[in-house]
Amino acid sequence: MTVLVTMAETVPNREIAEVVGIARGNVVRARNVGHDVVAALRLLVGGEVSEYTKLIAEAREQALDRMTAHAQSLGADAVVSMRITTSTIMQGAAEILVYGTAVRLK
Numbered sequence: 034m035t036v037l038v039t040m041a042e043t044v045p046n047r048e049i050a051e052v053v054g055i056a057r058g059n060v061v062r063a064r065n066v067g068h069d070v071v072a073a074l075r076l077l078v079g080g081e082v083s084e085y086t087k088l089i090a091e092a093r094e095q096a097l098d099r100m101t102a103h104a105q106s107l108g109a110d111a112v113v114s115m116r117i118t119t120s121t122i123m124q125g126a127a128e129i130l131v132y133g134t135a136v137r138l139k
Contacts, residue, residue: 036101037111038133044111048139053107056135058099062092063126089129093117096131109135 037044064085076082096117104112115133122128 034105034110036104036109037138038097038101038115039111039113040115042114044113044136044138047111049111049113049136050139051137053109053135053137055132056100056104056107056109056112057130057132058096058101058103059128059130060092060096060099061122061126061128062088064088089119089127092127092129093131096129100131100133104133104135107135108137110138111136 043049100112100115112133112135115131118130118132120128120130
């Protein structure tokens with residue numbers, strides 16, 4: 034079963050029958066030494082630090098996958114009002130949290 038995910042408060046052309054709870058997924062990722070060396074060199078010459086861009090993109094997708102799995106376990110058809118937030122856990126490690134309202138659709 035596919036869970037629809039939207040940042041909107043509703044699903045177009047669908048009616049929400051029931052709110053089943055808050056669906057959430059998170060992941061904490063840490064940098065690694067190899068990426069840090071390359072990133073330090075990029076700081077000298079400028080430009081995007083693609084190693085960190087890739088790391089955060091992977092973490093975001095993993096957190097989103099965990100949220101949709103949580104929504105499925107709640108019996109939801111969709112997640113509305115989805116949001117993504119980040120926080121620093123410690124130097125070199127960050128949390129990505131994805132959350133939203135899990136709902137059943139008519």
